[in-house]
Structure formats: C-alpha cells, structure tokens
Amino acid sequence: MSVLPGFDSHCSTLGTEAGPAFEGDVAWIRAASRDWPSFTIEGGSLASLELMLRGALGSRCEFMTSAENDSIRRAERLPDGTPWLAPILLPMSRRFASTLKSCEFLALRDSEGVMLAALRIHEVWNNSKSDAASDSFGPSAFVAGRVIGLRQPIHYSFRPYRQTTTDLKTELKIDELQRPIAFVTTRPIHRATFNTLMQISRQTGSRVLIIGVVPVGFEDRPLHSTVRCWLHAVEQSQGSMHLALWPIPDASSEQGLFLAAQIALTTGCKSLFAESCSEFVCRNVSSLFDLTVKKLPSEHPGNGDPRDVHAEIVDRLREGVRVPPSLTFPAVARELSLLHGTAAPQGAAVFFTGLSGSGKSTIANALQEMLLARTTRPITLLDGDVVRQHLSPELGFSRKDREVNLTRIGFVAMEIAKHGGITICAPIAPYDDVRTHVRNMV
Numbered sequence: 001m002s003v004l005p006g007f008d009s010h011c012s013t014l015g016t017e018a019g020p021a022f023e024g025d026v027a028w029i030r031a032a033s034r035d036w037p038s039f040t041i042e043g044g045s046l047a048s049l050e051l052m053l054r055g056a057l058g059s060r061c062e063f064m065t066s067a068e069n070d071s072i073r074r075a076e077r078l079p080d081g082t083p084w085l086a087p088i089l090l091p092m093s094r095r096f097a098s099t100l101k102s103c104e105f106l107a108l109r110d111s112e113g114v115m116l117a118a119l120r121i122h123e124v125w126n127n128s129k130s131d132a133a134s135d136s137f138g139p140s141a142f143v144a145g146r147v148i149g150l151r152q153p154i155h156y157s158f159r160p161y162r163q164t165t166t167d168l169k170t171e172l173k174i175d176e177l178q179r180p181i182a183f184v185t186t187r188p189i190h191r192a193t194f195n196t197l198m199q200i201s202r203q204t205g206s207r208v209l210i211i212g213v214v215p216v217g218f219e220d221r222p223l224h225s226t227v228r229c230w231l232h233a234v235e236q237s238q239g240s241m242h243l244a245l246w247p248i249p250d251a252s253s254e255q256g257l258f259l260a261a262q263i264a265l266t267t268g269c270k271s272l273f274a275e276s277c278s279e280f281v282c283r284n285v286s287s288l289f290d291l292t293v294k295k296l297p298s299e300h301p302g303n304g305d306p307r308d309v310h311a312e313i314v315d316r317l318r319e320g321v322r323v324p325p326s327l328t329f330p331a332v333a334r335e336l337s338l339l340h341g342t343a344a345p346q347g348a349a350v351f352f353t354g355l356s357g358s359g360k361s362t363i364a365n366a367l368q369e370m371l372l373a374r375t376t377r378p379i380t381l382l383d384g385d386v387v388r389q390h391l392s393p394e395l396g397f398s399r400k401d402r403e404v405n406l407t408r409i410g411f412v413a414m415e416i417a418k419h420g421g422i423t424i425c426a427p428i429a430p431y432d433d434v435r436t437h438v439r440n441m442v
Contacts (some may be wrong), residue, residue: 026150029105029118037100038107039092039143041116046153047216047247048088049108049117053149055165056246056263063090065144066125076288083288085258090119090143097124097141106143110153118148158227161212161245165266168244172207174268180242182264182272183296184211186251187310188229188336190328193275194236196297200273201240208241209269210234211260213251225339229332236329252276257285257293265291317341347417349442353429360384364426371422378421382409384428403434410438417442 041049045063052061064072069087071079078084100106106119122145155162163171172180181204183197189210197208212230214223227245234241246263250256257277264272271292274282279295286293309327316323317340323333350367352360361383368381388395391408395401406429413423429435 029148029150030115033105033107033115033118036105036107036118038109038115039090039096040111040113041090041108042111043216044249045090046110047249048090049147050153050216050247051259051262052088052147053117053152053164054162054246056259056266057088058262058266060088061149062088062122062146063119063142063144064088065123066142068144069142085285085288086255091140092143094126094141097126097143100124100143106145108147112154114154115150116153117150119143119145120148121145157224158245161227161243163244165263165268168209168242169268172209172242178206179268179270180207180209182209182211182260182267182269183275184213184248184251184257184260184264184272185230185275186213186226187275188226188328188332189233190309190313190332191326192309193296194233194329197273198237198240200297201237206270207239208237209264209267210241210243211248211263211272212243212245213248213256213260214245216247216249222339225335228335232329232331232335254281254284257281258288261285261289261291261293265289314340347420347422349413349417349423349425351413351425351427351429351435351438353427353435355428355430360426364424368424371424375422378416380416380421380423382412382423382425382427384426387427399431402428403431406434406438407441410441413438414442 048063051057064087068078069089071077072084072087076083076085100121102121104121106121107115108117108119109115121143124141124143126141152162168174172178174180181200185193189197200206201208210230210233212227214227227243230243234243244263244267246260248256248259248263251260254277257274260274261272269291271294273294273296275296277285277295282293282295313323313327313333313336315321317333317337320341327333328336350364352364354360364381364383368379371377371379387405387409391412392401392405395405406427409425409427413425416423429438
C-alpha cells in the first residue's frame with residue numbers, strides 16, 4: 001500500500017487555522033461544509049459510522065490509517081497495542097481520493113444528501129492487490145481521519161430500538177451490580193433458543209440484551225418480519241429481554257463477532273452469546289476483552305445448529321406443512337408464513353443480455369407471453385430501447401454510461417421482485433463486473 005503524497009501526521013487533531021472545528025460547534029460545521037468536498041457513505045462504511053455515532057466503538061471515532069490496517073492484519077492489534085480485529089475503513093475511488101487535500105474536511109453524507117458527519121482528513125492511502133483490504137474492496141483508496149458526528153444515519157423503522165449505548169445503559173439501569181448478558185443474532189428466536197436464553201437469565205439473575213443484526217441500506221420485508229419475531233420473543237420473556245438493533249457487517253465472521261463484543265462491552269454487558277460462530281472464534285474474541293464470549297448452548301434436535309432449525313421451519317412453510325409449537329411460537333410461525341408460506345408471492349427477475357441483434361428482446365417477449373398465459377402475477381418487461389427512452393434518456397453508450405444504465409435497470413427489477421412481481425430485462429450488458437453487481441443486487 002502507499003500513502004499519497006502531501007499527507008502527514010501533523011493534522012491528526014481538530015482545530016487548526018481551518019476554523020474552530022470543536023465537536024459541539026455544529027452550526028459552524030454545517031455552514032463551513034458548503035465549501036467542503038462531499039462523499040456519499042454507504043455499505044459497510046455507513047455501518048461503521050453508525051457504530052461510532054451510537055457509541056459502540058467507545059472513544060474510537062475515526063476511520064483507520066494504513067498503519068492501523070497493517071497492524072490489525074499482522075498482529076490483530078492497533079499500533080498502540082489495543083486488541084482489534086475489524087478494520088474500520090472508508091474506501092473510495094482513487095480518482096476522487098486524489099482530489100482531497102491534507103488536513104481539510106470531508107462532508108460525509110447519506111444517499112439522500114443529508115450530512116451525517118465531518119471527517120478531518122489525516123491520511124489518504126492506496127491498497128494493493130496483496131492487501132487484505134483488497135479482498136473486500138478491490139484496488140481502492142482509503143481516507144483516514146477523525147469523525148465529528150452531526151446526526152445518526154436516518155432510519156424510518158424501529159427507531160426506539162436504535163439507541164446509543166449510553167441511552168441503553170440508562171434505560172436498562174445498567175451498573176456494576178446489574179449487568180445484562182447479550183445475545184447476537186441474525187435470525188428469529190425460536191422456541192429452543194428462547195428457552196436456553198431464559199434459563200441462562202434465571203441462572204445468572206441477568207436480563208438478556210438481544211443484539212439484533214440488521215442490514216445496512218434498504219429496509220425490506222425480511223428485516224421487518226425478523227424484527228417483529230424478535231419483539232415477540234421480548235414480549236414472551238415478560239421483561240427479561242430487551243432488543244437493540246445494530247448494523248454489523250458479516251455478523252457470523254470473527255470480525256463481526258468482534259464488533260458485537262464491542263457493542264456488548266460498551267453497553268455494560270458481562271457476557272456475550274453467539275448463535276452461529278464456532279467455539280474457536282468465540283474463544284479468540286473472548287481473549288481480547290474483559291468479556292466472556294461463548295457459543296450459545298443448544299437444546300436443538302439433530303446437530304443442534306439454530307440455523308438448521310430455522311431452515312427447517314422455512315422449508316415447512318414453503319411446503320405448506322404445519323410448524324409444531326415445539327419448534328417455534330405460533331405467532332412467529334404466522335409472521336414467517338407471510339414471507340415464506342405457500343401463499344406468499346415470490347418475486348423474480350430474469351435477465352437476457354447480449355449485443356444488439358442477438359435476439360434477447362425476442363426471447364424476452366416470448367417469455368412474457370408464456371408467463372402471462374400461466375400466472376396472474378404482475379409481469380414487467382424492461383426492454384433495452386424502452387428503458388433508454390424513459391429511464392436513461394441522458395445516457396450515451398460509453399462503458400460508464402452502460403454500467404449506470406444497467407444498474408438502474410437492476411434497481412427497478414429488485415424493487416418489483418421484492419414486492420412479488422416478475423421482471424424480464426433485456427439490456428445490452430457486455431461488462432461482467434457490472435452484471436455481477438446487478439445480479440447480487442437483485
């Protein structure tokens with residue numbers, strides 16, 4: 001990796017000749033930011049920012065430098081010796097990063113242009129193909145610096161469950177004598193897991209903080225369904241459980257468990273139980289903290305994996321087979337049946353790609369006619385020429401414009417499929433990387 005020229009360590013603290021950038025001086029920041037470069041933050045970086053602003057990372061409120069990333073990769077520690085497994089990185093294109101200047105501010109905005117935070121640039125660095133960061137981001141530039149938060153990322157659903165760690169500690173009245181246990185999960189809590197958590201709660205005399213892992217970005221039906229299932233478990237616990245929603249990228253990985261442990265620690269929990277990480281990963285993460293991290297003891301049948309129990313429930317619902325109360329609560333089964341049951345509409349998106357004149361539009365139209373004759377499901381045909389006329393009239397035929405056009409088609413197809421419709425798309429899409437991106441999007 002390489003640090004771009006012109007960036008050094010003298011601007012690592014706030015408040016220089018650039019202006020009175022005190023963390024409480026929100027009015028100054030908002031006014032001054034009109035002249036700053038802006039960057040739209042999304043994905044894992046947006047999740048990291050939310051973790052910072054909600055207090056999950058403690059006093060660490062910054063995106064990391066190349067030296068910190070290297071140190072984590074080599075020794076699972078920061079340069080100052082602090083144990084750390086999850087690099088907190090802000091990737092961006094090298095072209096945009098090359099326009100940034102040492103010590104200046106960068107406005108971090110969400111996809112709608114709302115400014116969430118200011119970043120005081122400390123370093124801009126490039127990764128290389130041999131860097132661990134390349135595995136996730138590809139060849140990119142990264143910007144490091146101190147973050148000054150203005151507001152948390154905007155969420156329109158389940159706001160009461162997106163508290164800061166300070167608010168959580170206040171609401172749960174957490175102190176040294178009343179420290180809860182935490183349970184990190186990505187799936188609905190079914191009967192056996194619920195019973196195990198309640199047993200641990202009774203044995204320890206502690207409440208259970210459910211760290212519900214939610215995706216970053218679109219808040220879709222599966223998210224709402226899962227959260228309602230969690231809330232049903234909270235209701236059944238009669239005050240023994242509390243729900244908090246957190247964006248944790250790749251929650252089942254060692255880095256994801258590390259971030260969950262950070263949340264548990266900063267919230268005041270005395271132990272953390274995980275549903276899907278191995279005993280080895282739990283022991284490794286536990287060794288880094290003044291916190292016990294364990295795999296949740298299982299009462300599940302078979303191999304005892306909660307993921308298999310959830311898969312069995314989903315399979316039963318899709319096949320129209322009754323889900324017994326011994327597997328999950330009737331209310332949870334009803335909720336999941338709306339998403340996975342035989343009556344639940346399953347959307348789909350079909351892409352025919354090829355060059356002009358290859359026959360993709362002919363096949364797409366034939367498929368549309370066949371489906372219309374066999375289903376009452378809404379079907380939308382997004383033909384390349386029609387899309388160009390109505391969705392992307394300003395775009396040309398360069399590689400960049402073709403990629404933008406296909407991404408727009410993918411977004412529309414995703415929204416239609418998400419609501420149970422069928423989309424047939426017939427674009428010219430000669431570039432494999434953007435095809436892969438759209439496929440993953442849908």
